[in-house]
Amino acid sequence: MRTLEDSRLTVDDLIAWLVRFDDEIVEQAGFLTELDSAIGDADHGTNMARGTAAVRVRLTETPSGDAGAVLKSVGMALVSTVGGASGSLYGTLFLEMAKSVGTASELDTAVFADAFRAGVAGVVARGRAEPGDKTMIDALQPSVEALSAAASDGVPLAESLQSAAAAAAAGRDATIPLVARKGRASYLGDRSADHLDPGATSAAILVQALADSHAERTR
Amino acid sequence: MRTLEDSRLTVDDLIAWLVRFDDEIVEQAGFLTELDSAIGDADHGTNMARGTAAVRVRLTETPSGDAGAVLKSVGMALVSTVGGASGSLYGTLFLEMAKSVGTASELDTAVFADAFRAGVAGVVARGRAEPGDKTMIDALQPSVEALSAAASDGVPLAESLQSAAAAAAAGRDATIPLVARKGRASYLGDRSADHLDPGATSAAILVQALADSHAERTR
Amino acid sequence: MKKLINSPATVLADALRGVEAAHPDVSVDYANRVVSRGADVKQGRVALISGGGSGHEPLHSGFVGLGMLDAACAGEVFTSPTPDQMLAATTAVDAGAGVLYIVKNYTGDVLNFEMAAELAAAEGIEVKSVLVADDVAVEDSTWTAGRRGTGTTVLVEKIAGAAAEEGRDLAAVHEIATRVSENGRSMGVALTSATVPAVGKPSFDLPDDEIEMGVGIHGEPGRKRVSLRPASEIAEELVSSILADLDFSGAPVIALLSGLGGTPLIELYLMYGEVAALLEQRGITVARALVGDYITSLDMAGCSLTLLRADEEMLRLWDAPVNTAALRWGV
Amino acid sequence: MKKLINSPATVLADALRGVEAAHPDVSVDYANRVVSRGADVKQGRVALISGGGSGHEPLHSGFVGLGMLDAACAGEVFTSPTPDQMLAATTAVDAGAGVLYIVKNYTGDVLNFEMAAELAAAEGIEVKSVLVADDVAVEDSTWTAGRRGTGTTVLVEKIAGAAAEEGRDLAAVHEIATRVSENGRSMGVALTSATVPAVGKPSFDLPDDEIEMGVGIHGEPGRKRVSLRPASEIAEELVSSILADLDFSGAPVIALLSGLGGTPLIELYLMYGEVAALLEQRGITVARALVGDYITSLDMAGCSLTLLRADEEMLRLWDAPVNTAALRWGV
Numbered sequence A, B: 001m002r003t004l005e006d007s008r009l010t011v012d013d014l015i016a017w018l019v020r021f022d023d024e025i026v027e028q029a030g031f032l033t034e035l036d037s038a039i040g041d042a043d044h045g046t047n048m049a050r051g052t053a054a055v056r057v058r059l060t061e062t063p064s065g066d067a068g069a070v071l072k073s074v075g076m077a078l079v080s081t082v083g084g085a086s087g088s089l090y091g092t093l094f095l096e097m098a099k100s101v102g103t104a105s106e107l108d109t110a111v112f113a114d115a116f117r118a119g120v121a122g123v124v125a126r127g128r129a130e131p132g133d134k135t136m137i138d139a140l141q142p143s144v145e146a147l148s149a150a151a152s153d154g155v156p157l158a159e160s161l162q163s164a165a166a167a168a169a170a171g172r173d174a175t176i177p178l179v180a181r182k183g184r185a186s187y188l189g190d191r192s193a194d195h196l197d198p199g200a201t202s203a204a205i206l207v208q209a210l211a212d213s214h215a216e217r218t219r
Numbered sequence C, D: 001m002k003k004l005i006n007s008p009a010t011v012l013a014d015a016l017r018g019v020e021a022a023h024p025d026v027s028v029d030y031a032n033r034v035v036s037r038g039a040d041v042k043q044g045r046v047a048l049i050s051g052g053g054s055g056h057e058p059l060h061s062g063f064v065g066l067g068m069l070d071a072a073c074a075g076e077v078f079t080s081p082t083p084d085q086m087l088a089a090t091t092a093v094d095a096g097a098g099v100l101y102i103v104k105n106y107t108g109d110v111l112n113f114e115m116a117a118e119l120a121a122a123e124g125i126e127v128k129s130v131l132v133a134d135d136v137a138v139e140d141s142t143w144t145a146g147r148r149g150t151g152t153t154v155l156v157e158k159i160a161g162a163a164a165e166e167g168r169d170l171a172a173v174h175e176i177a178t179r180v181s182e183n184g185r186s187m188g189v190a191l192t193s194a195t196v197p198a199v200g201k202p203s204f205d206l207p208d209d210e211i212e213m214g215v216g217i218h219g220e221p222g223r224k225r226v227s228l229r230p231a232s233e234i235a236e237e238l239v240s241s242i243l244a245d246l247d248f249s250g251a252p253v254i255a256l257l258s259g260l261g262g263t264p265l266i267e268l269y270l271m272y273g274e275v276a277a278l279l280e281q282r283g284i285t286v287a288r289a290l291v292g293d294y295i296t297s298l299d300m301a302g303c304s305l306t307l308l309r310a311d312e313e314m315l316r317l318w319d320a321p322v323n324t325a326a327l328r329w330g331v
């Protein structure tokens, strides 16, 4: 067990994050699918659960390597198992993070923040969604900003991750009133308002899982 | 208006009978179809209503001719519009009655009883059902016997027709406990018991319509 | 009741307009509700006619065309057509070599085709009939109106149609039709009831967790009502019921897995996968297979399995060209 | 939920077994969920690949074969397949002349096919994509992910498939595919919701007296929810919405009236009769028509209408031989 002063994410931390992400997704799959029933095609929970299960298997059953290798393997697993819009987008998030971190074996707040930013930029580039389009970007982008700000303010890692998670959650909630302009929900027009976006919800779960798994491991 | 002593069915009486049959079928179509839902294919009321409507049109919109011609025209109309098992059977009933009465223009009790017997014999020959098979025969055969008995006992026509109708009704009710051995209901096996047979029910309506229309016209 | 119709009374007439519009090759006699091959009736060839209640589409009108039926008579929904319809079809397609009636064994169809045959005979047209009674779900056929005619009808129409197209005479076409009829067996399963338009509600109630094994194509009940179960177990019951009824060993089989109208193709393929595996386990070789909606029961969810113990001649006739709305190959 | 399945998790794998069993001509790569033409890939010919979420059968696997697709990638139910599936299909069918991806415009399909194209390019395979976005129910396409791809996909696959079969090069096949895509328009109507197996209940609630006009093939909502009405009025709305979007005058039209999976053929023919009458009233000539289940949405009741403003070349390619599970003629 490490102390609170720990300010780096190790490869094991990344693995713990994604195992926890899988736990949360398993638990929330029904809820995510319900959200997707309301404004999509009722598969987001099933899609994500299929993906995180595959990620877990890959991470826990094969030797891990450096941070870049781990993140790439996560991205590949997501791309090849989730399907749908979210599969390529979450896959891109991790593949771009992998490129950003390269062969590092530990990531400090700033390096991780940069990687996260690169990942989200990849999602934007692939999906062409802008903030306010009622997509996962609405949770991811504020989360990136919060994490970068924390990093440049020298905030400790644990706290930085908590503020990234809080920003993601706030971004997620802010999708409720929005009218979707990307993804299936956009076909609903005005009827897409007053609903949480499923992808923003899973994105908030992703960031929260990191904050929580890190907190647990450094408790 | 004729008196109760009237002991012959005229061509107009036959027409009045079938118009009244149509009235009754229209009213009972839902019920007949419901009976057919339980042990058949949910079309007996619709079938009969289509047929009696066609009969009514033919009888009321074209010149009538002798009794044989009227009964033949009824039979042809039923054969060509009812469809299903009941169409050919009711059609046969009237076509055989037509043959039996020939060119007569009035039928006394005995002649009508013979014609009715010939008609029902035709139904049996075509459908190969025996009494107890839970079909229209279970209403028609006792009705024939009652009418013949009344005729040979010299019972007045009105009363004879009422006893024929009563026998048909009793025969109809007696189908309830029976297990069907002919028609679609037979596929139900034991599950066909405890249900009225739709065809026996429409057959009882047919005979009752004759008794009632005759009673009304001679009141 | 939610249906794409104008009114229950006009369903059949309105649907026939669509058939004619979609298939310029066939011609529709609206007064008699007869769908027949247009111009291509060949002088001197035996003609094939079938018919029955509507609601089983593509049976029968979808099988009118080269190598299959010459005419189909459409009754009201689930109600057999009438003798005058059949007679009109008969006089329309008879080319002097006689006519084969392909009749599904339901009292209404049997009686009406019988009357039609009498009328045709009176007009000097030679008619023979083949009765299809292939539904193994009806066990006590001595105590019933006999087995119902279901999926084997499609196979009789195809194979006898090819025989007629070859120019065989009526006796020979009747012979092969009878042989197919006698060697075909079917059984169906319903997950839901059909809703007859004129009735407006389901013909029977089936609880959310029950299915009807051995259902007929009009929703007539079958052997038993059982709990909803995996497709593999349903397939096992269909296959073993059929195999218990006729020895299929040592002969090539033509298999037809038909939807009942409300079941999507993905489920039909899934069921066929189970059926194929079971047959393989039992050493039975499927020589030809059809999966899709071929004989349906309005909007009923479920499927029926038909297996034909075929011989070389049947396979050859099966493979012969056919050009109809619902079955087409070789042309 | 009542379905002929073993378990929601195995629907796709189990159904693929049935596809392979029923159609010995195609081969199934289970690991990659790719259905492809078996042996008959012709060296040097452009290959066509499509794919998408499952639950739309016969789209796409039912259109693999001579004159149409070389391979179909099956995603989970209503979920686009993944780039690795597409790449596997690409390397399997590429014959050196390049590959055309036929992509329905859904974010998931678009993004995954994009990634696949990048991967294929990295392996030195030339890929072009055609996007089908034909659903006129999506009005404000600037403010959405764009129009959805529906029935025109079937027509693109058929016509581009015939062009590839003729030996045209990738640019030419892409050109005609694009032309078909741009000249096709569709709109659908749902009477009931589909039920996704993994979800177990209908994706949306539709009261007994309401229908969804302009529904998507995954049950995405359409223009509006209206009261249940006669087929003639529904047809009028579908036809006029399509005609308002593109000028169809003076050109032959290919019409596709597809069921959504839970609607019986008799209703589809009835609807097509209404559509044909409306088009005739407006002086539009239907040159070719298809009525049946071609692009479905699991067990959803309803239908979709697709009209293609065709030209002589499209008609000629339409009539070219095709031999697939769901579309076959000329061979």
Ligand SMILES: Nc1ncnc2c1ncn2[C@@H]1O[C@H](COP(=O)(O)OP(=O)(O)O)[C@@H](O)[C@H]1O
Residues within 6 Å of the ligand: A036, A040, A041, A043, A044, A047, A048, A083, A084, A085, A086, A087, A089, A123, A127, A128, A129, A134, A135, A136, A137, A182, A183, A184, A197, A198, A199, A200, D078, D079, D080, D107, D108, D109
């Ligand atoms: N263009 C896009 N950019 C970013 N996120 C998107 C985009 N399109 C959709 N999404 C996200 O994907 C989520 C839906 O994912 P999922 O249901 O798994 O895929 P699909 O929509 O293909 O069924 C949406 O809630 C939204 O957050």
Ligand SMILES: Nc1ncnc2c1ncn2[C@@H]1O[C@H](COP(=O)(O)OP(=O)(O)O)[C@@H](O)[C@H]1O
Residues within 6 Å of the ligand: B036, B040, B041, B043, B044, B047, B048, B083, B084, B085, B086, B087, B089, B123, B127, B128, B129, B134, B135, B136, B137, B182, B183, B184, B197, B198, B199, B200, C078, C079, C080, C107, C108, C109
């Ligand atoms: N072989 C038969 N002989 C006499 N009556 C029969 C026979 N088969 C059926 N019926 C009668 O026909 C009735 C059903 O008629 P109907 O529903 O109109 O025809 P279908 O059974 O063809 O749908 C049954 O209730 C029964 O009384």
Ligand SMILES: [Mg+2]
Residues within 6 Å of the ligand: A036, A040, A041, A042, A043, A044, A084, A184
């Ligand atoms: Mg979704």
Ligand SMILES: [Mg+2]
Residues within 6 Å of the ligand: B036, B040, B041, B042, B043, B044, B084
């Ligand atoms: Mg009935």
Ligand SMILES: [Mg+2]
Residues within 6 Å of the ligand: B041, B043, B084, B085, C053, C078, C079, C080, C108
């Ligand atoms: Mg009937």
Ligand SMILES: [Mg+2]
Residues within 6 Å of the ligand: A041, A043, A084, A085, D053, D078, D079, D080, D108
């Ligand atoms: Mg999806």
